[in-house]
Amino acid sequence: MSLRLSTVILPYRRWQEGGRAVWTRAEQLGFHTAYTYDHLSWRSFRDGPWFGAVPTLTAAATVTDRLRLGTLVTSPNFRHPVTLAKELISLDDISGGRVTLGIGAGGSGFDATALGQEPWSPRERADRFAEFVPLLDRLLSEDTVSYEGDFYSAHEARNIPGCVQRPRLPFAVAATGPRGMRLAARYGQAWVTTGDPKLFENGTPEQSVQAIRGQAEKLADLCAEIGRDMSDLDKVLLTGFTPDRGGPLQSLDAFVDFAGRHAELGFTEIVIHWPIPDSPFAADEKAFERIAMGAPAQLG
Numbered sequence: 001m002s003l004r005l006s007t008v009i010l011p012y013r014r015w016q017e018g019g020r021a022v023w024t025r026a027e028q029l030g031f032h033t034a035y036t037y038d039h040l041s042w043r044s045f046r047d048g049p050w051f052g053a054v055p056t057l058t059a060a061a062t063v064t065d066r067l068r069l070g071t072l073v074t075s076p077n078f079r080h081p082v083t084l085a086k087e088l089i090s091l092d093d094i095s096g097g098r099v100t101l102g103i104g105a106g107g108s109g110f111d112a113t114a115l116g117q118e119p120w121s122p123r124e125r126a127d128r129f130a131e132f133v134p135l136l137d138r139l140l141s142e143d144t145v146s147y148e149g150d151f152y153s154a155h156e157a158r159n160i161p162g163c164v165q166r167p168r169l170p171f172a173v174a175a176t177g178p179r180g181m182r183l184a185a186r187y188g189q190a191w192v193t194t195g196d197p198k199l200f201e202n203g204t205p206e207q208s209v210q211a212i213r214g215q216a217e218k219l220a221d222l223c224a225e226i227g228r229d230m231s232d233l234d235k236v237l238l239t240g241f242t243p244d245r246g247g248p249l250q251s252l253d254a255f256v257d258f259a260g261r262h263a264e265l266g267f268t269e270i271v272i273h274w275p276i277p278d279s280p281f282a283a284d285e286k287a288f289e290r291i292a293m294g295a296p297a298q299l300g
Contacts, residue, residue, distance in 0.1 A: 002296070002299065002300040003259060003263045003267065003268060003269070003270060003296070003299040003300070004032040004033075004268060004269040004270070004296070005030075005031060005032060005259075005269075005270055005272070005291075005292065005295055005296050005299075006031050006032045006033040006034065006035065006068075006236075006269055006270070006271045006272075007026055007031045007033075007034050007035070007271065007272055007273070007274050007292070008034075008035045008036065008037065008072055008238070008271055008272070008273045008274065009022050009023060009026065009034050009035070009036050009274045010036065010037055010042075010045065010273070010274070010276060010281070011036050011037065011050060011051040011052070011053060011056045012045055012048060012049045012050055012051070012276070013049070014049065014051075015051075015056075015059055019051075019056070019059075020059070020063055022274060023059075023060040023063060023064060023067075024063050024064060026064075026067060026274070027064045027065070027066060027067040029289060029292040029293060030292065030293065030296065031067060031292060032068060032269065033067070033068035033069065033070055033100060033269075033271075034060065034064075034067055034068070034069060034070075035069075035070045035071060035072035035100075035102060035271065036053050036056055036057060036070075036071060036072070037053065037071070037072065037073075038053035038054075038071040038072075038073065038074040038075070038079075038102075039053075039109075039110070039111050040078060040110060040111050040114045041110045041111075041114075042109070042110070043109070043280075044279065044280065045279075046110060053071050053074070054087045054088075054091060057069045057070075057071070057091055057095075057099070058090075058091055058094055061091065061094045061095035061096075061098065061099075062094065064098075066098075067098065068098045068099070068100060069091075069095055069098055069099055069100070070099060070100035070101060070102050070172065071100075071101060071102045071103070072102035072172070072174075072192070072238060072271065073102040073103050073104035073172075073174045073192065074101060074102065074103050074104075075103065075104050075105060075106030075107075075111070075129075076105070076106055076125075076128045076129060076132045076151075077106035077107075077111035077112050078111050078114060078115055079132075080152065081132055081135045081136040081139055081152055081154070082139060082152075082154050082157045084136065085136060085139035085140050085157070085159055086159065088101060088140065088163075088169060089140065089159055089161075089162060089163055092163045092164050092165060092169050093163075093164055095164075096164060097163070097164035097165045097169075099165070099169045100169065100170050100171075100172055100189075100190070101169055101170070101171050101172065102172040102174060102192060103132075103133065103136075103171055103172070103173055103174065104129075104173070104174035104175065104180070104192070105125045105126060105128070105129035105174075105175070105180055106120075106125055106129075107125075108120075126177070126179045126180070127150070127151070128151050128152075129179075129180060129183065130179060130183065131149045131150060131151050131152055132151075132152065133171070133173070133183045133187050134187065135147055135149065135152055135154065137168065137171070137187050139154065139157060139159055140159065140162070140163055140168035140169065141162070141167045141168045142159070143158060143159065143160050143162065144156055144157065144158050144159075145157045145159070170189035170190065171187055171188050171189055171190070172188065172189065172190035172191070172192050172234070172236055173187065173188035173190070173191055173192065174191075174192035174193070174194075174238075175191065175192075175193075176193055176196070176215055178218070178222070181215075181218060181219050181222050182222050184219065184222075184233070185219060185222040185223045185225075185226060185228060185233070186226060186228075188233060189233070189234065190233060190234035190235070190236050190268075190269070191219055191233055191234070191235055191236065192236040192237075192238060193212060193215055193235075193236070193237060193238070194237075194238045194239075194240075194241035194242070195208050195211060195212055195237075195241055195242040196208060196211035196212070196215075196242075197241065199211060199242070199243055200241060200242065200243060202243075203242075203243045204243055205242065205243050205244050205258075207243070208242040208243050208244070209261055209262070209265070212237070212242075212262070212265060213265050216235065216265055216266055219233070219235075230266075234268045234269055235265075235266050235267045235268050235269070236267070236268070236269040236270075236271060237262050237267050237269070237270050237271065238271045239258075239270060239271060239272050239273070240272075240273050240280070240281060244258060246281075246282070246283055248272075249272060249275075249283040249284070249287060249288060249291065250283075250284070250287060251287055251290075251291075252287070252290050252291050252294050252295060252298075255272075255291045255295055256295055256298050256299060259295060259299055260299065263299060272288070272291070274288070275288050
């Protein structure tokens with residue numbers, strides 16, 4: 001399988017002031033998927049413009065035809081499976097079956113407290129995620145679902161007519177710990193990693209590759225435990241959080257070298273952030289477009 005190239009478009013632009021143009025340009029450049037973050041706010045963008053993921057993706061669906069669309073990632077921090085399923089089925093319908101749900105356990109950032117609750121412990125986040133994913137799987141696959149869990153409930157929740165994509169839209173499960181990776185192995189159509197966060201500040205690119213190789217090997221073992229062929233599972237690397245930082249976006253050659261090293265680990269999709277000036281994702285836009293147009297042919 002050739003290595004696919006995708007992008008993340010952060011939802012900070014007003015739709016009529018550059019937002020629409022970026023999504024249509026992503027399709028013109030040939031990206032496989034354009035994702036957006038599903039947060040209420042995020043890090044250094046907290047005190048500036050930031051729009052909702054599902055409305056943004058819905059708008060993007062109406063101005064594109066081929067580009068796949070998705071979240072990277074949605075989490076239980078402020079989502080409930082019943083209401084999320086209804087939104088996703090609607091989005092999948094509007095897009096004509098072009099939606100991928102990137103989903104993760106969430107963290108301790110702004111989303112964790114925006115609804116007034118105390119941040120969940122890592123254990124509770126993992127417990128909630130372990131209940132959230134299977135329930136969402138059912139809600140997107142069955143017409144009527146009733147469920148009573150420790151954290152989530154559904155009472156005769158109806159989701160007719162279901163997803164355009166059958167049996168449901170694909171899940172890209174972001175995980176590096178054993179419990180999350182088990183969910184990826186069982187429910188995911190893709191697995192997502194950002195690398196090892198412990199290496200971001202002081203690690204080397206070589207150490208990062210080794211750490212990611214270890215993650216992929218653990219996933220392979222978990223797939224084997226349940227009798228799943230790991231080759232059935234796409235492997236997605238969201239860039240920008242490894243010690244390489246913005247280096248791979250400096251030139252086409254630099255990116256091809258970076259992507260090639262990860263393709264050797266079995267990755268099938270590399271995701272790069274659309275450049276944002278004066279931010280952690282600042283990059284030369286011309287170099288970015290050269291990568292978008294040139295890298296897939298070299299990595300095919």
